[in-house]
Amino acid sequence: MDLEFRSIKILDIGYITIIYFILGILISRVFDVYLGKFDKSNDDKKHIARVGLELILMIWAIGSIVYLARNIVELIPSPFDGLYGFKHLQMKELGSAAVFTMLVLAYTYHFDAKLDYFNHRINKLFGIPIQAYTPK
Secondary structure, three states: OHHHHHHHHHHHHHHHHHHHHHHHHHHHHHHHHHHOOOOHHHHHOOOHHHHHHHHHHHHHHHHHHHHHHHHHHHHOOOOOOOHHHOOHHHOOHHHHOHHHHHHHHHHOHHHHHHHHHHHHHHHHHOOOOOOOOOOO
16 A cells, blocks of 8 residues: 555646646746846946846736745645655645746846846946856
């Protein structure tokens, strides 16, 4: 029975990961549609503090969405719940949302480009030698 239980648990981990993967890709697309393509010339006109504040607001929004996603994924029933005594709601992976967070941060292109741009400006401000900035 232990082998069956562990097998069900591994299948459920995959199930949870797939849900977070799909949500992560969808949310990153929503962010990019809403924010549009990153425009370096537009941010060149802004004070560096404003660019930093915009990044902070994006991280805040992403953090809030991670919280919402965790709560939504917990509501999605698992086809494996109840098999061999398995309890889906006791899975720690439901609350972590690590895959979701990684995907949203890595595949929201506007955020990624803005973060690279901000890093370039910070390095320039402090005189840190860097390679030439090329927007993505």
